[in-house]
Amino acid sequence: MNKNLLALLGLAPILSPLNAMANDRPDPRPNIIFFLVDDMGWQDTSLPFWTQKTMYNERYETPNMERLARQGMMFTQAYASSISSPTRCSLMTGANAARHRVTNWTLQKDKTTDAQSDVLQLPDWNYNGIAQVEGTNHTFVAKSFVQFLKDSGYHTIHCGKAHWGAIDTPGENPCHFGFETNIAGHAAGGLATYLSELSYGHDDKGNPTSLMSVPGLEHYWKTGTFITEALTQEALKALDKAKAYNQPFYLYMSHYAIHIPIDKDVRFFDKYKKKGMSDKEAAYASLIEGMDKSLGDIMDWLEKNGEADNTIILFCGDNGGYATGKEWRDEPLYTQNAPLTCGKGSAYEGGIREPMIVSWPGVTKPNTRCDKYVIIEDYYPTILEMAGITDWKVPQTVDGVSFVPLLKQTGDPSEGRSLYWNCPNLWGEQGPGIGATCTVRQGKWKLIYFYETGKKELYDIPADISEQHNLAQQHPEVVKALSANLGEFLRSSGAQRPSFKKTGKPCPWPDEIE
Known part of the structure; x- marks a missing residue:
């Protein structure tokens, strides 16, 4: 990459002596990994995001989240929507959910997922999700930041859950948003099972048994490989290929964990049973630690391959932890995210406050905390700025604000700012703040x-x-x-x-x- 192109992309401010790959490839821009966890509560970690440790911080073991936090910056007031699709559509478009109108979870084309009400007539929202092309009704059309990354020279990898568009719409396919590689991403926002013994939701003839059956992992069927591990192994293979391409990469590592069903990850289940936990709570804890192991495996790959000093890692959850069903959790309802009230689906903090960590070698000070608030749509302009992409135009209004000044500790974009949520829908479960x-x-x-x-x-x-x-x-x-x-x-x-x-x-x- 020549100096004129570097200047065009605005790269000069982001380059640092730690960028090891600058000597190895023409484009020295940092690799970027976005590690998104499904339905992870603010307290589902041994890393305390509050001012004190809680019983949940003492219960769970997430050593790699702790490791990442030591390398970078924790955000104690990070927000998202209370449900998956609205969050993920805001991430990809930079638009607030009020604007993109994907305000409940998506699945089947032209079908709402709203619960029924005797009192309210719910709006005709964008239940087909988002897309980069016109032509599908009930769809928000926008250009994704991933497309910008790809067009500017990044190799782009999607691994895991997508959940941006309904079945048989353009938005169901991650490759329609700028991803060159798609591993197991499709329209569904959940999964039939984590278990390879059940072929991740396929019968003996290879046919899906549910709309939630996870595609593309046939190699792992009947091998005893938990889906979290299968996705991780596939991501590592994709990174091996990316390294050979001699260009910066963007990996969107989007786990299905910790979404229901709460299947036990046998690698960690017995550890939590020995702590005296019930089967349901031990299974939930095992999902958390399996996710954390995945994070550690990816960090290990970066170190082993000499990429750690030139890779930004962003870690976040997509909505609050599940707290509304006795089928999957044993403790009193609405308390599993304490001290926050309620959980997924709720307007209270338990539904919208997320664990968030950012490590940017040479930029973020190690082992720091930021108490300023940010929201999910802020990732859009932030990631583009991290990649040195400054001259971008999109058809949609981008509500997000870059939080790079917070990472550099040079300014406070949250000062005087308001954050907004709009959920004119009925998710389907009951609880405080849900409606x-x-x-x-x-x-x-x-x-x-x-x-x-x-x-x-x-x-x-x-x-x-x-x-x-x-x-x-x-x-x-x-x-x-x-x-x-x-x-x-x-x-x-x-x-x-x-x-x-x-x-x-x-x-x-x-x-x-x-």
Whole structure:
């Protein structure tokens, strides 16, 4: 790569003496690995993201998350949507869920996944997901950051869960978003089973037994290989090929773990049983540690192959941990993410706050913490900036803000900023904060508005992380200001809202009701 092209891409600021590959290939830009975990709660780790260790931090063993944190920066207030598809579509497009309108989980073409309500008529949302091409209804059209990476010279690898578009739509195929390699990614957001004994959801003739059957891993059927390990082995093979290509790579390592069904990973299950845990909780813990081993295996590969000093690793969850079903967990409902309230699907912190770590050798200070808030759509401009891609134009509005200044400790893009959520849908399970809601976070304050009842809840998050003290009556002026802020954003972004079945009238926006 010549100096003029380096200047065009804006690479000069990101190059450092630690970039070992600068001597080995024409393009010295860093490799990038995005390690995304499905349904991982903020507390599902031995690494404490709160100000103190909790019982869950003591329970689980995630030594490689700890290892990554020692190398980089932990983010203690990282946010996503409360459900998978909205998060993943925001990641790929940089747009807030209110704007892209993929506000519930996607699966079958032209079919909503909303639960039914006797009171609310739910909006006609984008249940076909996202795509880079026009022509499919109920779809948000956008250009992915992965396409920019590929077009600028990155070798792009997808491994694991995709969940961006419904079956038989362009969005179901990761290769339609700029990935050159796709390992086991398709339309479904879950999996039939983690077990190779069941061929990851295929019968003896090789036919899928479910829409959730995971494709493309036939080599591992009947071998006793847990799917987390199979995906990891395939990712390592892809990295071996990428190294031979002599160009920077982007690996999207997107595990199906820790999504239900909570199958036990026998490599770690007995360890947790010996700690006195029930079968269900030991199985859940084994999924967490299996995911962590995958992270460690990839970090080991980087070190062994001389890539560690020139590889950025971003680690994050896609929504809160599962906390609403007795079938898979034994402890009291809605408590599994404590001190956060509830979990997946909820507007409370348990549904939207994520474990997040970033390691950027030569840029992030080792073993540091950042308490500023960021949200999932921020990865879009951040990753492009990391890759030195500064001149990009897209058809969609990008709501995300680069957090590179936080990594470099040169600025605070969260200052004065508001974060927004809109979920005008019904996920299907019950629990605190689960339902048709919209939410705003500004500074220490968080306002949740419930469409059906018109109720507003106000919390001082730093002082009340468990959201146990609704301060709406004590601070009506804050409620009014945040309601106006939220209402303005929802209208300006083209957000949807439910209507009342009885009258046919739309539910009021938060600033249209006291």
